[in-house]
Amino acid sequence: MARRPMMAANWKMNKLLGEARDYVEQLLPRIEGAEGVDVAIFATFTSLGELVRLTQGTPVVAGAQNFYYEDSGAFTGEVSAPMLEDVGAGAVIVGHSERREIFGETDETVGRKAARAVSAGILPVVCVGETKEERDAGSMWEKVSGQVRAVFEHLDAGEIGGEAIVFAYEPVWAIGTGETATPEDAQDAIGRLRGLLGEFGGEDFAGEVRILYGGSIKPGNVNDIMAQRDVDGGLVGGASLEAESFAELVNGASNAKED
Ligand code: PGA
Secondary structure (H helix, E strand, C coil): CCCCCCCEEECCCCHHHHHHHHHHHHHHHHCCCCCCCCEEECCCCCHHHHHHHCCCCEEEEEEECCCCCCCCCCCCCCCCCHHHHCCCEEEEHHHHHCHHHCCCHHHCCCCCCCHHHHHHHHEEEECCCCCCHHHCCCCCCHHHHHHHHHCCCCCCCCHHHHCCEEEEEECCHHHCCCCCCCCCHHHHHHHHHHHHHHHHHHHHHHHHHHHEECCCCCCCCCHHHHHHHHHHHEEHHHHHCCCHHHHHHHHHHHCCCCC
């Protein structure tokens, strides 16, 4: 079964309500012809409800950038899976490197969040990736495989289908830097990640899970990245902030995997 490509916009801490509205208005007509690709936008909590409303009845899934794995209680400042369901979010980013590095998220919390999102029926996009120092030291795979293993300490791959979870390989040194992994490096890491998924859920599971690349994707490099066998799409920060360039990426992903 062919995996359906996915192009995801990570707005990070950007966009006021009016800007979110303008963006969706500009995006939708530009991606009308994009067939066979899933499109997601990950917005801030303040614009998430509005994004859900604006994208209702369109192919765009509205998602959150984070949540907490407990359902309710004394967790000031946090938002739970039932709250995401309540507002109508269909997906959530889990363990983005900025959450891990700036806000101290650990492999343990990332694993718990991934498992809770799956049980709530909200698609988690679980981010993994190494720093520059780790890559230079030859420990890319040690880092990435450790992050992936931590997820399956909390999630039983045998109990879920491969369409219930998405991974994003995002080398930290390529995020927001303009420096992209070569398509070969992206394929190498993502191909190994897919192999590792087989250890947890078997070959069918590994063949179904979508794995995105993230890190300075832009219209000029999306085709080469999408052409890689195991790369199923992209998680895009900077180039997703303008509707026009994100639409180019969506259309690029749709064309790249058409055959
Ligand atoms: P970037 O961000 O496209 O700006 O490098 C990607 C991400 O952080 O998900």
